[in-house]
Amino acid sequence: ADKKLWGGRFKEGTSASVEAYTESVSYDWRLYREDIAGSQAHARMLARQGVISGDEAETLCRGLEQVRAEIDAGDFQWKVELEDVHMNIEARLTEIVGPVGGKLHTGRSRNDQIGVDFRLHVNRSLKEWSELLAGLVNVLVHRAKEHQDTLLPGCTHLQPAQAVSLAQHLLAYACMFRRDHERVADCLKRVRVSPLGAAALSGTTYPLDPASAAMDLGFDRAFENSMDAVSDRDFAVEAIGAGSLIMAHLSRLCEELILWANPQFGYIRLPDAYSTGSSIMPQKKNPDICELMRGKTGRVYGSLMGMLTLLKGLPMTYNRDLQEDKEPFFDVDRTVGASVGIMADMLDQVEFVPQAMERALEAGFLNATELADYLVGRGMPFRQAHHASGACVALAESLGCGLAELSVEQMREAGAGVDEDVYAVLSYRASVQRRVSPGGTGPDSVREQLRVFDDWLAQH
Numbered sequence: 001a002d003k004k005l006w007g008g009r010f011k012e013g014t015s016a017s018v019e020a021y022t023e024s025v026s027y028d029w030r031l032y033r034e035d036i037a038g039s040q041a042h043a044r045m046l047a048r049q050g051v052i053s054g055d056e057a058e059t060l061c062r063g064l065e066q067v068r069a070e071i072d073a074g075d076f077q078w079k080v081e082l083e084d085v086h087m088n089i090e091a092r093l094t095e096i097v098g099p100v101g102g103k104l105h106t107g108r109s110r111n112d113q114i115g116v117d118f119r120l121h122v123n124r125s126l127k128e129w130s131e132l133l134a135g136l137v138n139v140l141v142h143r144a145k146e147h148q149d150t151l152l153p154g155c156t157h158l159q160p161a162q163a164v165s166l167a168q169h170l171l172a173y174a175c176m177f178r179r180d181h182e183r184v185a186d187c188l189k190r191v192r193v194s195p196l197g198a199a200a201l202s203g204t205t206y207p208l209d210p211a212s213a214a215m216d217l218g219f220d221r222a223f224e225n226s227m228d229a230v231s232d233r234d235f236a237v238e239a240i241g242a243g244s245l246i247m248a249h250l251s252r253l254c255e256e257l258i259l260w261a262n263p264q265f266g267y268i269r270l271p272d273a274y275s276t277g278s279s280i281m282p283q284k285k286n287p288d289i290c291e292l293m294r295g296k297t298g299r300v301y302g303s304l305m306g307m308l309t310l311l312k313g314l315p316m317t318y319n320r321d322l323q324e325d326k327e328p329f330f331d332v333d334r335t336v337g338a339s340v341g342i343m344a345d346m347l348d349q350v351e352f353v354p355q356a357m358e359r360a361l362e363a364g365f366l367n368a369t370e371l372a373d374y375l376v377g378r379g380m381p382f383r384q385a386h387h388a389s390g391a392c393v394a395l396a397e398s399l400g401c402g403l404a405e406l407s408v409e410q411m412r413e414a415g416a417g418v419d420e421d422v423y424a425v426l427s428y429r430a431s432v433q434r435r436v437s438p439g440g441t442g443p444d445s446v447r448e449q450l451r452v453f454d455d456w457l458a459q460h
């Protein structure tokens with residue numbers, strides 16, 4: 001029992017199964033850099049406040065540096081019986097520097113320590129997500145610039161609705177990922193708060209200076225309430241929530257890419273490097289990456305639910321339940337980071353097939369709204385124009401042709417009082433060109449959107 005750093009009041013050792021059940025070092029060892037940085041900042045703060053001497057702080061910081069070097073080099077013996085990353089490092093530190101190692105934990109608890117480690121880690125991960133998201137927006141904007149003149153059927157209910165430019169379609173996704181970027185930045189404000197100095201839950205009798213330790217570690221500020229500081233995991237829920245929306249957006253894009261890669265759409269050709277074959281059907285080129293990303297979205301949502309449920313009903317303050325917060329975040333981090341990165345690389349190389357998109361415009365009467373708007377231009381109330389255009393659609397459908405193949409007489413008989421100039425309006429290209437409303441698929445709007453994105457990308 002005396003082997004444990006907390007073993008003073010215990011007579012018997014922990015049972016092996018309990019040790020295996022309670023340990024976290026098998027995964028929280030990943031926090032060693034943050035843990036060491038946190039300990040060094042704590043030691044320096046203790047010295048500034050006169051709780052330990054400057055020499056002692058020096059010794060502790062240098063010892064911790066050596067521990068870090070050992071871990072970096074893979075020379076470190078992680079011990080399950082030492083439970084977690086904190087006690088493994090502290091035990092080794094004390095081996096290196098001797099009894100002064102025991103002073104490091106003055107005025108500190110593992111409760112504020114793990115808060116520091118986890119927040120530093122989430123901070124670093126979210127900054128990586130931000131960079132990856134900006135990279136993905138950049139690819140979408142770049143591909144949108146190439147395809148301002150490529151038209152495809154815009155859908156509602158996955159049914160042909162109106163012609164849109166591929167640029168407009170891609171920029172819709174760029175908007176989603178830009179929002180995700182903003183969400184991550186907003187979440188970071190609450191991640192970047194240091195709990196160091198809260199000690200176990202109530203503060204301490206030593207004259208600590210949490211604010212200076214927070215600055216030392218690069219946090220924006222220190223906690224305000226020690227009890228909240230050691231039990232708050234909102235930031236992890238928010239981070240996983242932001243990750244969940246990133247995956248939601250990715251999975252929507254995946255779904256469209258999967259559809260578009262189907263030969264019946266044929267809108268895209270996936271790069272070989274981002275597709276896989278079948279073990280039995282020689283012709284197959286499957287969009288497995290998109291399918292996996294869509295699937296992994298469920299796993300990230302699972303972590304969000306797990307994290308929320310973990311916190312539900314927890315009394316103040318630190319409870320060991322909170323140890324279960326790390327693995328979901330690590331998993332989400334891995335999944336989100338890899339998914340955003342791979343999507344950017346894949347989109348950069350996807351081959352769009354404008355001819356297939358244009359061919360698809362011919363089916364589904366995407367110009368029926370244009371016809372109605374034309375009639376409105378001639379003074380017909382919109383409801384009546386809608387009806388007349390619908391009658392033309394029914395006629396064309398029964399004849400197996402498009403609206404533009406109907407004669408002026410046929411349209412008139414169906415109740416649409418048109419002249420020869422209607423055909424200019426029925427052209428899909430014209431329908432996109434003529435859209436002037438802000439934010440729409442018209443060329444001016446798309447150019448303006450691209451300009452705003454260029455400004456945004458220059459700043460991110």
Ligand code: ARG
Binds near residue numbers: 024114320324
């Ligand atoms: N391994 C713990 C965690 O991840 C560290 C804090 C443990 N504190 C305690 N009082 N047992 O939450």
